[in-house]
């Protein structure tokens with residue numbers, strides 16, 4: 426049976442749900458935000474979404490995979506060339522850009538792709554509509570691929586202006602965990618990072634990443650990662666077009682500063698973000714495109 430696409434409303438927001446016998450995925454048109462993916466063998470949501478999530482126009486939902494674009498993090502913390510590229514931008518770039526609050530257009534739903542290994546995928550392609558007065562002129566297309574064992578999200582940014590544009594971005598993936606204090610991330614040993622909670626000092630990761638206090642770090646590399654947590658599943662994360670990885674958990678100490686976030690939520694989530702952020706930015710000459718993508722598989726489900 427081919428996957429089907431159904432439109433629904435979650436409170437104020439339009440959602441598209443793709444259903445096949447092997448998997449289910451739900452994407453919000455606001456922000457092209459994936460909020461649910463599950464498979465027959467991994468039936469719980471692979472993404473963390475806050476119980477306090479609000480589905481309101483103009484507010485990014487806390488959870489799933491928000492898209493930070495065309496600027497990651499606080500605008501002022503970006504390199505000067507990014508700030509210069511967006512100096513005349515009339516959209517709100519204070520934190521994580523503005524794409525996460527925009528309503529995307531649906532370009533295409535394709536229920537069946539087959540790869541060389543004869544795995545079946547469906548795809549959904551959304552794009553940022555042409556925005557009046559968006560300067561510099563950048564296009565953004567978001568393509569989701571769903572299969573019985575993985576999902577991927579690819580952001581393609583195209584420079585339609587007549588000058589070089591420098592930007593930053595992230596696929597801000599929220600993952601669930603059974604217990605943050607027993608969660609580790611493998612793959613970042615010896616990678617240097619900027620510690621946002623310690624004056625942006627550069628440090629070097631020793632061994633696996635563990636969580637016993639708030640973590641807000643930008644690692645200066647994007648290797649393949651495995652998240653090890655107490656439940657049986659082991660998300661494996663592969664990135665392309667990315668040179669930085671953001672790891673974030675606000676802990677109870679900052680929980681109250683985060684919207685749509687409960688006091689205890691930090692125990693059950695972590696963010697592993699596929700990014701070009703902080704010292705790492707993308708530069709596009711006129712007419713050039715760049716693709717950033719993440720693929721998540723669950724090893725234990727094979």
Ligand SMILES: O=P(O)(O)OC[C@H]1O[C@@H](O)[C@H](O)[C@@H](O)[C@@H]1O
Pocket residue numbers: 498520521597621641642671673683684698
């Ligand atoms: O509350 P927001 O805007 O969704 O941001 C959440 C977090 O996003 C992370 O990517 C940042 O590293 C954190 O510093 C930030 O607090």
